[in-house]
Amino acid sequence: MAEDVVLLTTFTNGSKKIRVVFHNNILVWDYERPPFEQKTLNLENMLSVKPNYLKCSHPSQDPQIDPFSFTIHYGVRETLGKWKYKALHLKHSDPLQVVSWIKTLEKQISGLVHRPKSLLIFINPFGGKRNSMDIYTKFGKPLFEIAGVDVTVNVSQRKDQIRDFLINGSLDMFDSVACVGGDGTVSELFNGLVLRECRLKNIDADNINTPLPSPQIPVGIIPGGSTDTITYCLHGTTDPTTAVFHIIFGDSVGLDLVSVYNENNLLKLFASVLSYGYLGDVAYNSDRHRWMGPQRYNYSGLKKLLANKGYRGEVALLTNTESNDISRTKCFENCDTCGKDGNEEVVKSQWRTVSGKFFMVSGANISCACSQSPNGIAPYSHLGDGNMHLVLVKHGSIIDNLRLLLNLSNKKKHIEELPFVETYCVREFCFRSRGSSSRWNCDGEVQHQTNIRARVSRQLLTIYSRGRPKVEQEETGCCGI
Template sequence: MFRGRRRSRVGALEEAPPENPKAAAEPERVLLRGIFEIGRESCDVALGERALRWRRIQPELPAGGTRRDLLGKEESLELEDIFSVKLKRRCWAKHPGRDTLLGITLFICLKEQRNKLKDSTLDLINFSEDHCDIWFRQFKKILEGFTSRPKALKILLNPQSHRKESVQVYYEKVEPLLKLAGIETDVTITEYEGHALSLLDECELRGFDGVVCVGGDGSASEAARALLLRAQKNAGVEMDCIPTLVGAELPLGLIPAGSTNALAHSLFGTPHVVTATMHIILGHIRSVDVCTFSSAGKLLRFGFSAMFGFGGRTLALAEKYRWMCPSQRRDFAVIKALAKLKPEDCKISFLLAGCSQNKQERKSQRSPESDCGGHWQTIQGQFLNISIMAIPCPCSVAPRGFAPDTRLHNGSMALRIVRNTTRSEFVKHLKRYSSVKNQFNFPFVETYTIEEVKIHPKSNSNGCSPQEEGGNHTTASEHGFPWNVDGDLMEAASEVHIRLTISKMDGLPSS
């Protein structure tokens, strides 16, 4: 029957509670009915509008019985879980071209534990060409009816991600499934940092239903940024007029092949390659909150998460030691940043979620500043770290996420402020990220759910300018304070204003 164990999407109907009572009450129209062998058992199979259902036909007992007694427990498969159909044939080595029809194979998606999806097959065995042809054509028609599923994808593959295994991951695990689903692909292997950005700025994307990025957070963030910039350009939106920005024209799919994969993990609930591929094949699209980072009214970039203070300094240090391997570099930078731990003297102004004026109203007024209405709060002081997350960002060092309570598309961001404290208390707080305990349950940590925030760094606590901070790391030192935006280094000399916008990505269904 199914290769591998049967999972939750296929089950005995009697045990499954109706998901939609109205739909359950309406009798489902049967499109086809016939006999197939499934898992070596002869079955009465009915193809409905929503599901394929079958019951094993029990051998008739000598004592007789009702027709219902002769049928086993009903099993079913939702049609939306089918992603391909093929005629199953046996080829004869001695007589090439004279193969024998065995039946139909359905390629299906099964739900596993912990948000994982996997591909599997269901064989419907029947040797009749006519019988199988009718069923095969009906399955094809059903698949064509799933119009939200992609037919052609532009693939961007970063060969340098993690341990340089993304090319292998794509060609061994992803491409075979895309091919099976009949999706055409056009693959570009990126050659340098920023290649995805320039490519998506100018390449022809007509005819593609989406862009898929195979790589880590850096690659994913670059591709998302590129699609958003392209959308502004095509819509003729002035880039610095942030309230009028538009969403991406094409959805972005992510195949996690990097070292942290927090973006893909936030989207799919797991950094599992086959799960990500199945979501893309099945056309699961949902909106994701993205932030704009601007300074003095000028758009600096788009991003999903940011850290200022310890998080920014650690990344700036890690960039200095690029010759080390990624994990070594990261650990070394954390230790070095901890050894040099110092607070940032900042003014933080933020707008709590739900306190803003009507967004449409703000848009129509084209107000560059949205702090009218008096809902902004300001705190000032010395802070070790400030993080702003529009998505949960789970990863190996923070399995629950850096912002576990944030949702992908809830119109708000999590603001976490770590006030100045002793190094040992700060280390305790950092260690909490890897445990299930509440990492924010410290007197020096404050958490807010916000819509916008402005971070205005003053001079450093010891009076040093950022130039002196960066040492011989020229990029960090010449342009200002280091920020960690989705794992990329961003430098800003003055106040940074962060607010939400919306993007579309391939991901979990929105229910």
């Protein structure tokens, strides 16, 4: 914990005089001449404090520290919850003042012990627009350098390499891991970490009756995919700079994960959505058009929408309450629902069965909001409440399907309003196909087994994020999912 100190000095910034106070871990500065604007900065939003260097007159010269000036590097949260990098340059004629400020602020920042110091970042060069490496170089590297985070980069050479590395490789040198990629890359990271923990603790991951162990290492996510739903739900934006700030700040949230089994084995864990029918077909079809980039989802989405296939099935679901009503609270930063102690809840769980012909069956672990679907498929699903929302969309006409997609892309609408959609808050569900079969879309990846069982593990992972801020969301692009 950072200790309480007081500093008060008048510095110069260019030709302006600035009075700067640091007290109660808050930095306040105001200009002595117009504009008299006052600014405040919490210690928790500071990245670092560094001395400035004098300009070298010759390339062979070592850079010399300027004893009269220093810079405070920090982040500011702007509109739409995006974080932006800022720097405050301060100058003083007395070098002792400069040293005292640098030393004191450095000490206070180093007291923020939850911040990552040694980070292993996996980069998937294949996802999204194939620019994850550029995203890291442009948005990640400079900020990590400023914040003094020691980063080791591991570029994945093939599918599942990140997962395999995490299961068997050594993480002894790192206090945190992260990835740059889309939901499929994040899924590799999450699956690898949980399976690694099973290996270390000698736990049979395939046994559905054994609780999965929780990896202690915190995880960061920098978006570099096509949809980046998980990042959007965590931070409320897919802005990579914002994601980097969330990692550097070191605050975290607990994220539920859902494990999916067939009769004998654990197939996969997912963090966002497991979807059968329409979205399963879209995932299968779009994978074959990867060359189109993110547009492949719109293309396959439209094609499968017009095909309007329905799939018969039976869903057994384990709910916490007797009624179907789901709590209509959204998951934002400092969420009360996720903060509750799961063991305190009086749980009256009961199984029930729903069968019929479905256009889509989705188990949503989070809201699955993204820039194209601002509320997502399960607007009231929480990051860490130990439940998922099971969304059953009955098979109907193409018009119904269009209404579904328009509803999903409209920030003022929620999917539960549609008469052919039912949502249940569940801890577990089991699906059996009763006719021709589709596939499952598991965090954007195709799963070919049809009959599955899915179970939530509460807050299995610790993710670097301060949570999604309550702000107006961005305008929606189009109606693709």
